[in-house]
Amino acid sequence: MRSMGKTRRMLSVGLGGIALAAALTAPAQAYGHGDGHGDGGAAPRWRPVPTGTDARFRGLAAVSRNTAWVAGSKGTVLRTSDGGRSWRDVSPPGAGGLEFRDVEAFDARRAVVLAIGEGEASRVYRTDDGGASWKESFRNTDPRAFYDCLTFFDHRHGLAVSDPVDGKYRILSTADGGRSWKVLPDAGMPAAQPGEAGFAASGQCLVSSGPRDVWLATGGGATARVLHSGDRGLTWTAAPAVIPAGDPARGVFGLAFRDRTHGLAVGGDYRAGEPSPRAAAVTRDGGRTWRPASAPVAAYRSGVAWLPHTRASALAVGPTGTDLTTDGGRSWRTVDTGSYDTVDCAPDRGCWAAGEKGRVARLAD
Secondary structure (H helix, E strand, O other): OHHHHHHHHHHHHHOOOOOOOOOOOOOOOEOOOOOOOOOOOEOOOEEEEOOOOOOOEEEEEEOOOOOEEEEEHHHOEEEEOOOOOOOEEOOOOOOOOOEEEEEEEOOOOOEEEEEEOOHHHOEEEEEOOOOOOOEEEEEOOOOOOOEEEEEEOOOOOEEEEEEEEOOEEEEEEEOOOOOOOEEOOOOEOOOOOOOOEOOOOOOOOEEEEOOOEEEEEOEOOOOOEEEEEOOOOOEOEEEEOOOOOOOOOEEEEEEEEOOOOOEEEEEEEOOOOOOOOOOEEEEOOOOOOOEEOOEOOOOOOOEEEEOOOOOOOEEEEEOOEEEEEOOOOOEOEEEEOOOOOEEEEOOOOOEEEEOHHHOEEEEOO
16 A cells, blocks of 8 residues: 555656646636625736746745745756746756655745655755755655655754654654754654555645644545644644545645644545545644535645735645635635646745646736
8 A cells, every 4th residue: 555655646747738828817806705704806817937947846935926946856946036037947966866846945045855755765955055055964764765745843943754654654853954854753643544645746745834833634545634743743633634535546635724723725636537526625723623615626736825914815726727715715716727736925925836847937916
């Protein structure tokens, strides 16, 4: 069953076949629904920006409206500091055979990237000079481990997660900004379900909010779950996420928490043409309980992000489009049919999306 989990994620490199949209042409409706729960303003529109590469970007870090990092296939890492008008190839030397699936950036100079894969293919790199040089700070030597995602609580403390080893998810911890890592004890980790694993689809299977809270999304097992830790990964509790699972291709793919209480989950079945009913859920109690969206996302979605400075608006993205909620995740509507795998927003309202064939877009001002 472990090999099924690994195969699922490696096959996801090839997800696609969706025609690239020329631009995001959202309807002109306002965010709000007139029920007092929405956020006012015009519907968001994506503005594609050229990257000059055909890499598939599943790792994305939005620093600001002007600065963003993307990480993807063929060991590719790019950085922009001018709103996407130009991109600098800052890929780590010798990384051409790696699959980068997550990037966490502290600013325009400091970033950490995660490569996925069996055994030594799972690696972590850090840069302090905008990608001019990189240091490999972790290389997995356990052939049973397969790292999926990473997240940071602040500039020093962060975690990375591997699929289950000896029946439990393995958590890697750093206290120096990703310069060094250690495996945490698994005594506080609940047992994994048979066939259960994480999805390295958008860099959002492990997310944090505040100084200590972190959530882990799962799929593949009989029930899709979200695990929560309130002590930086030492102890965890698990809750059913109400998004259908029961198959290696189904479950929760992406999480986003506005604070330590309000969270969103998206997912479904990543196989092209397969239905993804009830593929969105919401929590208002920090992940202890989840409720399905009354009007869920239109199809499989791998990434989700809250819009900055709004009370109830968020975007979810996937290979067949972008959906918008303006009521805190209770209902979603499609606002674009372009293909994106991941989405991220910076505090200054700078939102970015990235996906296949080098596709990156910035939310129009």
